Amino acid sequence: MKKILIFLFFLQSFLFSEQKFGISVKGGWFGIPKKLIDAMKIDIITIDGIPYGIVKKPYIEGEVYGFELKYYGKKGIRGGYSTVLSYERNFLRGEGGWEREIGYGIFGGNLSSNSHTLTFTTQFDIFPSFPVHPFFGLGIGASYLSYNVELLTTEGGEEIRKIGRDKVIIPAFHFPVGLRLFIGEIVDLKLETGFKNGFYLIGGISFNF
Numbered sequence: 001m002k003k004i005l006i007f008l009f010f011l012q013s014f015l016f017s018e019q020k021f022g023i024s025v026k027g028g029w030f031g032i033p034k035k036l037i038d039a040m041k042i043d044i045i046t047i048d049g050i051p052y053g054i055v056k057k058p059y060i061e062g063e064v065y066g067f068e069l070k071y072y073g074k075k076g077i078r079g080g081y082s083t084v085l086s087y088e089r090n091f092l093r094g095e096g097g098w099e100r101e102i103g104y105g106i107f108g109g110n111l112s113s114n115s116h117t118l119t120f121t122t123q124f125d126i127f128p129s130f131p132v133h134p135f136f137g138l139g140i141g142a143s144y145l146s147y148n149v150e151l152l153t154t155e156g157g158e159e160i161r162k163i164g165r166d167k168v169i170i171p172a173f174h175f176p177v178g179l180r181l182f183i184g185e186i187v188d189l190k191l192e193t194g195f196k197n198g199f200y201l202i203g204g205i206s207f208n209f
Contacts, residue, residue: 031061
């Protein structure tokens with residue numbers, strides 16, 4: 001009986017103390033919105049000094065999955081401030097062409113890439129005492145990117161194809177905004193959008209301790 005009481009004491013101390021750390025999993029959409037591509041003011045493309053009108057544009061989109069380690073500081077999860085170490089696996093595909101005026105063929109091709117991204121982000125919660133509240137942040141890191149590109153042009157019925165592939169390390173800049181929903185003090189959910197070497201829309205669940 002004494003051991004049970006000791007266990008219950010430590011359990012309630014853990015569950016009702018100020019949580020200082022958290023771990024979360026997340027996933028969702030990654031890419032460049034089609035409406036943004038369509039809105040790009042690229043109506044003319046010049047190839048070999050010859051201008052061509054653009055009548056069609058491609059799409060670029062994929063998925064992102066990852067996890068986060070969070071530190072909330074001395075004030076805990078309701079303190080309004082946290083630092084986040086995040087790892088993500090990104091997959092991106094692009095298809096379609098920058099189709100030129102009738103009679104001049106297509107300048108386009110295909111793109112596929114995947115990357116491992118690690119970032120360190122400072123996150124600020126607005127009205128953190130509310131069960132549902134917004135947040136924003138600013139972060140920086142690095143991304144290991146592997147990509148394959150196939151470029152295609154057609155001129156007078158002749159097809160010209162070029163293929164390129166490479167692996168590079170590039171900087172990663174993170175600008176998140178979103179909403180956070182607390183389910184008690186142990187679990188919270190989030191809906192987040194922003195930019196991290198591409199636009200994204202993700203959902204996530206955190207476990208705090």
